[in-house]
Amino acid sequence: MKTPDINTLGLLMMLLLLAVPLALDFWLKLKLAKDMIISVARMLVQLALMGIFLEYLIKWDAVWLNMLWFLVMVLAASHSAIKRNKLSFRKFWKPIFGAMVIAVTFAVLYFNSFIIHIDKLFSARYFVIISGMILGNSMKGIIIVLDKFYTNIIKEKQQYFYRLSLGASRFEALRPWIRQSIRASLQPIIATTATMGLVSIPGMMTGQMLGGSSPMLAIKYQMAIVIVIFVAMMVSVVLALFFSIRAVVSVNGAIRV
Amino acid sequence: MAFIQFKNVHKQFDRKVIFEDLSFEIQTGERVLFQGPSGMGKTTLFQLILGFEKVDSGTILIDNQPLSPAIIKGLRQKIAYVPQIIDWGQGVVKETLEEFMSFQSNVRLTHWREKMPELLVYFDVESSLLDKKFPMLSGGERQRMAIILAILLDRNFFLLDEPTAALDSPMKQKVIHYFSERKDATLLVISHDNEWHRLPAIKLIPLAP
Numbered sequence A: 001m002k003t004p005d006i007n008t009l010g011l012l013m014m015l016l017l018l019a020v021p022l023a024l025d026f027w028l029k030l031k032l033a034k035d036m037i038i039s040v041a042r043m044l045v046q047l048a049l050m051g052i053f054l055e056y057l058i059k060w061d062a063v064w065l066n067m068l069w070f071l072v073m074v075l076a077a078s079h080s081a082i083k084r085n086k087l088s089f090r091k092f093w094k095p096i097f098g099a100m101v102i103a104v105t106f107a108v109l110y111f112n113s114f115i116i117h118i119d120k121l122f123s124a125r126y127f128v129i130i131s132g133m134i135l136g137n138s139m140k141g142i143i144i145v146l147d148k149f150y151t152n153i154i155k156e157k158q159q160y161f162y163r164l165s166l167g168a169s170r171f172e173a174l175r176p177w178i179r180q181s182i183r184a185s186l187q188p189i190i191a192t193t194a195t196m197g198l199v200s201i202p203g204m205m206t207g208q209m210l211g212g213s214s215p216m217l218a219i220k221y222q223m224a225i226v227i228v229i230f231v232a233m234m235v236s237v238v239l240a241l242f243f244s245i246r247a248v249v250s251v252n253g254a255i256r257v
Numbered sequence B: 001m002a003f004i005q006f007k008n009v010h011k012q013f014d015r016k017v018i019f020e021d022l023s024f025e026i027q028t029g030e031r032v033l034f035q036g037p038s039g040m041g042k043t044t045l046f047q048l049i050l051g052f053e054k055v056d057s058g059t060i061l062i063d064n065q066p067l068s069p070a071i072i073k074g075l076r077q078k079i080a081y082v083p084q085i086i087d088w089g090q091g092v093v094k095e096t097l098e099e100f101m102s103f104q105s106n107v108r109l110t111h112w113r114e115k116m117p118e119l120l121v122y123f124d125v126e127s128s129l130l131d132k133k134f135p136m137l138s139g140g141e142r143q144r145m146a147i148i149l150a151i152l153l154d155r156n157f158f159l160l161d162e163p164t165a166a167l168d169s170p171m172k173q174k175v176i177h178y179f180s181e182r183k184d185a186t187l188l189v190i191s192h193d194n195e196w197h198r199l200p201a202i203k204l205i206p207l208a209p
């Protein structure tokens, strides 16, 4: 079975569908129209660009280009995670970039070599696409872990100083905040994992089945992806937090974010 | 021997000058009471000693050596500090104590469990309090637990920031009595309570505008 193409008429009909939310917006005076149009426009442009890039990446399939693309994506994700938390890019980019490169590379290569057993580990179709999927989730985890950690420790400075004064080493003193922030960053994915398949059909599976795969095969891929995403997320959260602590907390416990 | 020396210390927060040119010296074994109006920088003084704040200029010497990461580390293992704001976190009191005592630099304290009951009795703390979550404790209970912890650490240098502010008068007396019996200890006390003047051989360092 081949996936039916979406032709120009189809694309126009797709845009026409937006008339429904716009009409609702007008009727209820929600004043959301501008935001809605801007975000849809951004989505269209970004995906179109990504489509063009991916076409070429898959066509050329050069290992160095795939790696370069990967590093650029990680850098963009690091930038976005740091800006979201209003932290200093200069101090935080290395720890976060490093954490994501290590965690995501490990997860993708594991997936490619031990789960789906492909020979060309860095082929665009798998390396670029799977790492993109993993990266988004790792970034979400890192945003939460850094936010919780640095916001709370500054708010609860008295308690932190007290622990240091008792003779705690830097990591001993930071333990409660390390625990809290890592837990907070992983709870959402643990919760969604538990309900997967109950209420919705996950995006990747939908894509694969529309593309003609059998449901069973699509489900096996989905299971593997969920686990790989989770592992990469946990590893990148832990590494990003520890690397960032090394970068901004002095041996004496002074925090300079 | 001089335990702590401040030499021409200058400290300010933003544009507010806290210490302009502060110099003093405390010998090992001395008992010192810092007094001064609220907002004069008494708590800040302790934070400077413990390395939580940095001087803008001037020097702080501990045992004749300038504060450095290594000296600060050593000092935090040698001083028992009771902060003005006491926060042990969200956990159960007993478990939090266990955790504090499990820090690498405290694991040598093997007898603290045996010493505790006597201190709880002396400072009039019910032992059921150990099973409560710390945020449930009253101000005075927190203060007494912090004093008990400071004593259990088995250290000879005490930095006490308003240790009796939330206590009733008989309990203030008991705390002061306890420290007057600790002839081995070097004491640095910040307090608005005049009862501390009665501590034998106490030396006053006023912090005035």
Ligand SMILES: Nc1ncnc2c1ncn2[C@@H]1O[C@H](COP(=O)(O)OP(=O)(O)OP(=O)(O)O)[C@@H](O)[C@H]1O
Residues within 6 Å of the ligand: B013, B014, B018, B037, B038, B039, B040, B041, B042, B043, B044, B045, B084
């Ligand atoms: N981290 C900080 N940033 C800015 N200002 C601060 C900071 N810490 C203390 N201050 C200010 O420095 C001054 C001295 O504070 P400090 O806590 O040392 O006073 P104190 O003498 O201990 O007062 P009290 O008797 O009320 O406890 C205060 O005006 C306080 O607002």
Ligand SMILES: [Mg+2]
Residues within 6 Å of the ligand: B042, B043, B044, B084, B161
């Ligand atoms: Mg104070």
